[in-house]
Amino acid sequence: MKKLVCLAVLAGMVSLLSAGATAQIKKGKTRPLTTKQLMGGLVKVNCGGIGEALKAAPADDKAWEELATKAALLNEASYTLMDDGRCPDGDWKKAAEMLREGSAAVLAKVEAKDYAGAQAAFKGVTDACGACHKAHKK
């Protein structure tokens, strides 16, 4: 009998935990921003913008500056992904760190006005999208 009660308590805890994990993936614990909004409004726009801009060598200082802004905002998004209890597990954490390192690498190449280097570094950013989506985007 005691064993059964234990099992029931355990099952309850497991279902509570998995419900919590779902809530974290979709949104943090206290702030209003949903993951969907973060993706659509910040991550997608800046990642897409970098991909578009890197199709040709940036023409002038203004174009390089715009690229730097996009890379820096993507880098910032990698921190938001880890804040407010949003991160559910190690896969998420690893992908957020890939996004952080990839965007920082793009930014460094952009600041050096290294077009080929920026293109190569951008691969690290898109790999991060894929890594997290594979594990967590339903």
Ligand code: HEC
């Ligand atoms: C650490 C995890 C993580 C990383 C890294 C990540 N995403 Fe996402 N993304 C998600 C999750 C989770 C969803 C699903 C959100 C939902 O529908 O609740 C999502 C959804 C999206 C969507 C759909 C938004 C919508 O309106 O339905 C787009 C677009 C997107 N991500 C783009 C990107 C791009 C581009 C990158 C890389 C630069 C990226 N994501 C990196 C977790 C991540």
